[in-house]
Amino acid sequence: MIELKNLTKVFKAGGKEVKALDSINLSVPEGSIYGVIGSSGAGKSTLIRCVNLLERPSSGQVVVDGQDLTTLTEKGLRQARHNIGMIFQHFNLLSSRTVYQNIALPLELAGASKDEIETAVSPLLELTGLQDKRDSYPSQLSGGQKQRVAIARALASKPKVLLCDEATSALDPQTTRSILALLKDINRELKITVLIITHEMDVVKTICDRVAILSYGQLIEENEVEAFFLNPQTDLAREFVRSAIHEKPVAEVESRYQPEPSEGSRPVVRITFVGQGVVDPLITRAAKQFGTDFVILQADIETVQGKSMGFLMVEILGEESEVEASMKFLKENVQLEVVGYVS
Amino acid sequence: MSADSWLLLGKALWETIYMTAVSGGLSFLFGIPLGVLLYITKPGRIKENPALNSVLGAIVNATRSVPFIILLVAIIPLTRLLVGTSIGTTAAIVPLTLAAIPFVARIAEGAINEVPSGLVEAAQSMGATPLQIVSRVLLPEARPGLINGMTITLVTLVSYSAMAGAIGGGGLGDLGIRYGYQRFDGVIMLATVVILIVLVQLIQSAGDRLQNYYDRTR
Ligand SMILES: Nc1ncnc2c1ncn2[C@@H]1O[C@H](COP(=O)(O)OP(=O)(O)OP(=O)(O)O)[C@@H](O)[C@H]1O
Numbered sequence: 001m002i003e004l005k006n007l008t009k010v011f012k013a014g015g016k017e018v019k020a021l022d023s024i025n026l027s028v029p030e031g032s033i034y035g036v037i038g039s040s041g042a043g044k045s046t047l048i049r050c051v052n053l054l055e056r057p058s059s060g061q062v063v064v065d066g067q068d069l070t071t072l073t074e075k076g077l078r079q080a081r082h083n084i085g086m087i088f089q090h091f092n093l094l095s096s097r098t099v100y101q102n103i104a105l106p107l108e109l110a111g112a113s114k115d116e117i118e119t120a121v122s123p124l125l126e127l128t129g130l131q132d133k134r135d136s137y138p139s140q141l142s143g144g145q146k147q148r149v150a151i152a153r154a155l156a157s158k159p160k161v162l163l164c165d166e167a168t169s170a171l172d173p174q175t176t177r178s179i180l181a182l183l184k185d186i187n188r189e190l191k192i193t194v195l196i197i198t199h200e201m202d203v204v205k206t207i208c209d210r211v212a213i214l215s216y217g218q219l220i221e222e223n224e225v226e227a228f229f230l231n232p233q234t235d236l237a238r239e240f241v242r243s244a245i246h247e248k249p250v251a252e253v254e255s256r257y258q259p260e261p262s263e264g265s266r267p268v269v270r271i272t273f274v275g276q277g278v279v280d281p282l283i284t285r286a287a288k289q290f291g292t293d294f295v296i297l298q299a300d301i302e303t304v305q306g307k308s309m310g311f312l313m314v315e316i317l318g319e320e321s322e323v324e325a326s327m328k329f330l331k332e333n334v335q336l337e338v339v340g341y342v343s
Numbered sequence: 344m345s346a347d348s349w350l351l352l353g354k355a356l357w358e359t360i361y362m363t364a365v366s367g368g369l370s371f372l373f374g375i376p377l378g379v380l381l382y383i384t385k386p387g388r389i390k391e392n393p394a395l396n397s398v399l400g401a402i403v404n405a406t407r408s409v410p411f412i413i414l415l416v417a418i419i420p421l422t423r424l425l426v427g428t429s430i431g432t433t434a435a436i437v438p439l440t441l442a443a444i445p446f447v448a449r450i451a452e453g454a455i456n457e458v459p460s461g462l463v464e465a466a467q468s469m470g471a472t473p474l475q476i477v478s479r480v481l482l483p484e485a486r487p488g489l490i491n492g493m494t495i496t497l498v499t500l501v502s503y504s505a506m507a508g509a510i511g512g513g514g515l516g517d518l519g520i521r522y523g524y525q526r527f528d529g530v531i532m533l534a535t536v537v538i539l540i541v542l543v544q545l546i547q548s549a550g551d552r553l554q555n556y557y558d559r560t561r
């Protein structure tokens with residue numbers, strides 16, 4: 001539905017050139033929720049702003065719904081934008097307009113009649129749970145309510161694509177959850193393709209189907225979300241996954257920690273379970289079968305893509321051959337990775 | 344005070360209101376679009392045109408730096424061309440308007456500057472034309488600031504209109520100078536000052552009310 005081909009954006013600021021995007025190739029399947037994560041300054045906002053040409057790419061193509069936007073005239077581009085809704089971190093609502101009037105704006109711009117506007121806006125108020133705020137002004141709303149208005153407004157022109165630039169970054173965790181749930185509903189019920197830019201892995205974990213990582217303007221990794229969590233390829237991806245599972249060093253072990261094995265050292269492994277694995281008693285079976293002991297340093301279960309994923313950090317104690325054997329047994333059933341050793 | 348004095352004051356008050364209202368109205372009519380133009384032609388804005396922007400900016404600055412009393416006399420030929428005479432109350436409206444237009448333009452530009460740029464982006468993402476962005480987003484969102492600017496302009500025009508006496512424009516300020524300074528009639532001078540104070544107060548509080556009515560940010 002969205003196809004970015006060799007997208008490059010260079011900013012010229014005060015004689016210096018900044019390559020904000022470097023030959024990005026990215027494809028968002030129709031009907032999916034696609035996340036792009038990256039650290040601050042990675043080029044995320046630039047990327048999403050290129051999708052509706054708020055930012056003109058220096059080179060490359062932006063194809064949305066089969067149409068290359070970079071070749072369109074001003075008028076053609078305005079027409080194409082009716083098909084692409086966008087929401088922002090700071091909501092960008094008009095303070096002089098009521099909730100109803102804000103949602104009506106895109107329709108007014110397209111020249112809709114009063115009746116057409118009324119028929120289009122009422123169901124959107126209902127969808128976003130804003131019926132009783134219809135005549136309120138944005139200054140009278142909470143952050144979450146403002147983002148709901150912005151979502152309703154973005155949907156008013158019945159777009160096929162919804163772009164979200166850090167849509168939940170200004171909201172508290174609980175409000176974030178409710179906005180993400182709303183976005184998921186919209187994706188499912190209205191069959192709208194959603195592209196989300198975020199620096200929060202929680203957002204990716206909760207609603208995205210696929211995810212891409214942007215680092216210094218380059219797309220360094222791209223995968224299905226589940227596979228991404230199970231098997232991150234780059235250091236940055238691993239860091240993001242770790243942040244999502246709240247992994248941190250255990251104080252009591254840290255002083256004895258070493259990256260390489262030595263005489264008498266014991267391995268520390270990260271075990272990742274998916275779905276059924278979470279409820280299978282694999283650890284105790286390994287312990288019984290090979291006579292090894294497991295010290296649990298950290299444990300966490302997260303819901304990724306509606307599936308449970310378990311993350312476990314354990315130290316394995318026992319004879320070297322037993323430890324080897326139990327690791328082999330575990331590897332056959334779950335994702336296991338040696339992260340270091342303790343002595 | 345005699346009936347004659349009251350008559351003089353009444354006539355002068357009417358002249359002041361007439362000059363202020365007409366030149367105020369005309370300067371909003373031309374100054375606000377000029378302010379919009381100054382805003383949208385800046386580099387990076389919706390109709391960027393650096394050349395036009397610098398030319399407009401230079402003209403506005405130049406007009407604003409000419410002292411009003413000089414402008415009043417310097418444009419007499421233009422005034423004659425536009426209203427057929429170079430003296431009298433109506434003639435005074437031309438220099439007053441000309442002085443107020445760049446003032447209003449800068450105030451309007453400033454008020455529009457206060458509109459968060461994110462709103463313009465949001466409108467662009469909805470496929471708004473530049474004209475729609477101006478009429479549906481920039482002007483409505485800047486309305487409280489514009490009203491505040493118009494209030495300041497009207498108050499300034501009331502005091503500028505006092506100088507219109509130099510070309511026979513009449514008005515309260517002129518009456519005060521002629522009777523108070525030239526004929527030592529303190530009562531009339533005091534009365535004109537009191538009326539001017541009341542007039543300015545009325546303009547200011549009406550402006551404040553209107554601004555409050557339109558300000559939805561609180
Ligand atoms: N208009 C601009 N002019 C010059 N440089 C810019 C401009 N916009 C962005 N940049 C630069 O491009 C790079 C990417 O910026 P961008 O805003 O896309 O990052 P981001 O990933 O959205 O970061 P954040 O998470 O902080 O919002 C940065 O180095 C930034 O300084």
Ligand SMILES: [Mg+2]
Pocket residue numbers: 044045046166
């Ligand atoms: Mg950003």
